[in-house]
Each structure stands twice: as structure tokens, then as C-alpha cells.
Amino acid sequence: MKLVCSVSVGNRQLSNLAINSKQKHVKSTLALCKRPNSEDYCIIHFTNQNKTGTKYNIKGNVSQILTRFINDGKATIQFKMPPHDLYVQGDVIQLKGFLHLLKRVLENKVSPKELTYSSMSVMPVTTKDIAPKKLVIRKRSEYPIRGLPRTLELLYINDISKYSVDKGILQLCKLKILDLSNNCIEFIPEELNVLHLSELNLGSNNLYKSNPKQWTWMGGNLSTSLTLLNIESNKLTYLSDQIVKLRNLITLNVNNNQLTFITHGIGSLKNLKILIASNNSLSVLPGSIKKCHLQLLNLCNNSFTSTRQNNVVVSVPNNLPVYSLKECAARRILELRLTYSPAIIPYTLVHYLDYAKYCVCGKSCFEVFIRVPEMLSVSSITQELVTSTTSSYLTLDCYFCCLKCFKSSYFIRNRNPVI
Numbered sequence: 001m002k003l004v005c006s007v008s009v010g011n012r013q014l015s016n017l018a019i020n021s022k023q024k025h026v027k028s029t030l031a032l033c034k035r036p037n038s039e040d041y042c043i044i045h046f047t048n049q050n051k052t053g054t055k056y057n058i059k060g061n062v063s064q065i066l067t068r069f070i071n072d073g074k075a076t077i078q079f080k081m082p083p084h085d086l087y088v089q090g091d092v093i094q095l096k097g098f099l100h101l102l103k104r105v106l107e108n109k110v111s112p113k114e115l116t117y118s119s120m121s122v123m124p125v126t127t128k129d130i131a132p133k134k135l136v137i138r139k140r141s142e143y144p145i146r147g148l149p150r151t152l153e154l155l156y157i158n159d160i161s162k163y164s165v166d167k168g169i170l171q172l173c174k175l176k177i178l179d180l181s182n183n184c185i186e187f188i189p190e191e192l193n194v195l196h197l198s199e200l201n202l203g204s205n206n207l208y209k210s211n212p213k214q215w216t217w218m219g220g221n222l223s224t225s226l227t228l229l230n231i232e233s234n235k236l237t238y239l240s241d242q243i244v245k246l247r248n249l250i251t252l253n254v255n256n257n258q259l260t261f262i263t264h265g266i267g268s269l270k271n272l273k274i275l276i277a278s279n280n281s282l283s284v285l286p287g288s289i290k291k292c293h294l295q296l297l298n299l300c301n302n303s304f305t306s307t308r309q310n311n312v313v314v315s316v317p318n319n320l321p322v323y324s325l326k327e328c329a330a331r332r333i334l335e336l337r338l339t340y341s342p343a344i345i346p347y348t349l350v351h352y353l354d355y356a357k358y359c360v361c362g363k364s365c366f367e368v369f370i371r372v373p374e375m376l377s378v379s380s381i382t383q384e385l386v387t388s389t390t391s392s393y394l395t396l397d398c399y400f401c402c403l404k405c406f407k408s409s410y411f412i413r414n415r416n417p418v419i
């Protein structure tokens with residue numbers, strides 16, 4: 001039997017000589033096992049520094065077991081030889097179980113089969129045991145009783161019908177990859193954005209139940225750290241505008257949702273290389289997608305029309321209204337990628353900034369813009385296109401932030417511009 005705990009070793013021989021012999025508590029594993037071909041039992045104390053372990057015989061060698069503070073998860077085991085006191089701290093239930101077994105060994109009530117030397121074959125304890133970097137949970141019973149180790153860098157929790165993200169995950173400051181796919185999660189807490197994740201898999205959950213204000217987790221540290229986001233199969237009817245804050249995204253998978261449009265901010269994700277938007281209800285793409293340089297764009301099974309429509313003839317305005325001071329400031333804030341939150345500016349302004357439109361040039365606009373549908377040859381924005389339509393032309397819903405952007409686009413579409 002193994003007990004993962006924290007142990008401080010006191011040497012009575014040294015303390016008899018008035019030397020402070022008590023060591024610091026260190027993460028340890030205590031193994032209670034039977035020696036092969038022998039009736040002897042022993043406890044082996046492993047630590048990260050002592051991987052071969054210190055062996056203590058049990059029979060006739062345990063002088064006392066102090067359990068006064070057992071309900072606080074503390075106990076002391078005193079051995080005769082070597083004259084060591086093990087001050088053990090750990091989970092109350094596991095510690096009680098360990099001491100119960102020890103007591104039965106001392107009373108000769110344990111059958112040899114219960115504790116064979118083979119249980120030592122998993123020893124010595126490795127760094128992985130003490131400080132695991134990866135944890136895969138596929139059954140509720142596999143959830144660690146003492147909570148998730150803080151050392152985790154990769155965490156997979158799948159198929160256990162989780163409805164929420166537990167707080168323990170939000171404490172894992174070393175976590176790089178988090179996979180919570182195939183659960184029933186309805187929303188992600190904003191605090192997730194304190195982590196520095198590079199990959200987040202939330203596929204096959206119930207994120208369609210998130211209200212529009214519950215996407216603020218897209219931001220914070222994830223703005224710069226997250227490179228892969230998978231939110232496929234969540235019955236989403238919209239892709240939150242907050243996605244523009246994940247500005248280092250390389251791969252975005254929104255496959256198998258009910259999206260009718262993709263947020264206009266997508267064009268401001270300069271590093272985006274793979275966009276998987278198959279099995280949705282898209283009939284247009286945002287004009288800002290012209291700014292993307294994708295390697296793969298998957299648009300299979302959407303509602304795009306397969307025939308190329310002629311560009312809509314639009315009258316070209318001579319002037320646009322003067323921008324309000326609010327719009328000027330907001331455009332500048334997004335251009336400089338300044339961070340903002342309800343903690344520093346009024347919520348109405350946060351809302352105003354969050355719902356920016358994005359021009360084909362990649363810049364934002366708010367109340368002053370020109371909006372025109374346009375046809376686009378998709379090969380100009382992606383190296384590889386996967387689509388179920390025969391046409392490689394798609395309708396874009398284009399916003400133009402200023403007359404200059406509109407005219408240059410108009411000039412490209414019409415070789416003899418009227419302007």
C-alpha cells in the first residue's frame with residue numbers, strides 16, 4: 001500500500017545529543033509491503049531526493065504510533081532502529097487507512113497475499129509520482145482525492161458529465177493544455193484567463209447555454225498564450241466577438257455548431273492559420289477575412305450558394321459623417337491593442353468596444369462605415385480550401401472603415417471605377 005504524503009524525519013539519537021534533528025517536511029511516498037520469501041514486513045520512505053528509499057522493519061521495530069492529531073491528517077510513527085520518528089502529514093482518510101493496515105500487520109492479521117513484495121515493483125517513487133505533469137481522467141473515480149496536483153502541465157478530463165469547471169483547475173498555474181471535451185459544461189468562468197494555456201479543447205459540451213456576457217474568459221493571459229481553441233459541437237448559434245481578444249490563435253475549430261455568421265473580428269487574428277467552420281449554417285463570411293493568410297479553411301456543409309453572383313452596384317458616397325470623439329477614441333484603443341475591462345472604464349464603453357465592426361483593412365469601426373456585400377475568390381485567403389460547393393467564390397459581408405478603404409476595394413472589383 002502506498003501513501004502519498006508529507007514526511008519530516010526526526011532522529012532521536014541526534015536529539016539526545018541536543019542537536020536539532022528534525023528535518024523539514026518533504027513530499028514523500030510511504031510504502032507498506034512484504035519482503036519476498038520472508039515473513040517480514042517493512043515501510044519504505046521514498047522522496048524525490050531519496051529514490052531508493054529508507055527501509056524500516058515493522059515487526060518488533062515500531063515503538064509507538066502517535067495518532068492524537070489524526071483528524072488533522074497528522075500522525076507520528078516511531079521506529080526503534082534506526083531511531084527515527086516519522087512525522088507524517090496527509091489526507092485524513094488515506095492516513096487512517098494506512099495506519100489501520102499497519103496496525104493489522106503488527107497484530108499479525110494481514111494475509112501475505114494482501115501485501116506482497118510485488119507491490120514494490122512500482123517503486124522506487126519517481127518524480128512523476130510526486131510531481132506529475134500530465135493527468136488523464138476518464139472516470140469520476142479517477143479524480144484525485146487530494147485535488148489536482150499543482151505541477152500539472154497537461155490535463156485531460158473527458159466523458160465524466162462535468163457541468164462546470166472546478167476551481168481546482170483555475171489554480172493550476174503551470175497548465176499548458178486543458179482538454180475538457182465530451183462533458184456537459186455550460187459556461188467557462190472568467191478566471192480561466194489567469195492561466196497561460198496554449199491549447200484549450202472544449203469540444204462536445206453545452207456552451208450554447210452561455211449567455212453573451214459569459215465569454216469574457218477569452219482575454220487576460222489567454223490573449224497572448226492561447227494558440228489552439230476547439231469549441232466544436234456545442235450547438236453555438238453565434239461566435240462571441242470576444243474571440244478577437246485571443247490574438248495569438250493559430251487554430252480555431254468551430255465545426256458542427258449552428259453558426260449563421262462568423263464575427264467580423266476574425267480578420268484581426270493575424271496568426272490564424274487553420275479555421276475549421278464545417279457543418280454550420282454559414283451563408284456569408286465577414287469581409288475582414290480578406291486579411292487572413294490561412295493554410296486550411298474548411299467550410300464543408302454550410303449554406304453558401306454555389307453560383308457566383310455579380311457584385312452589387314452601389315452608389316459611392318462623396319463623404320462619410322465626421323467620427324464622434326467616442327468613435328475616434330475607440331478606434332485608437334483597438335488599433336493600439338490597449339487592454340480594457342469594466343474595472344477601468346464604464347461597462348457601456350466595454351460593450352461599445354467589444355462590438356466593433358472590422359473593415360477589410362483589419363481596422364475597427366463603430367458607427368461610421370460603409371457596408372457592402374462582395375464576392376471573393378477564396379483561394380486568395382487560404383492555401384487549402386475544403387468545401388462542399390462547386391464554386392470557389394463566396395459572399396463576403398464587407399465593412400469599410402473609411403472612403404479610402406472602400407474606394408480601393410471598389411477599384412479592384414471594377415477595372416473602370418466611376419470614381
Ligand SMILES: [Zn+2]
Nearest residue numbers: 359361401405
Ligand atoms: Zn479600413
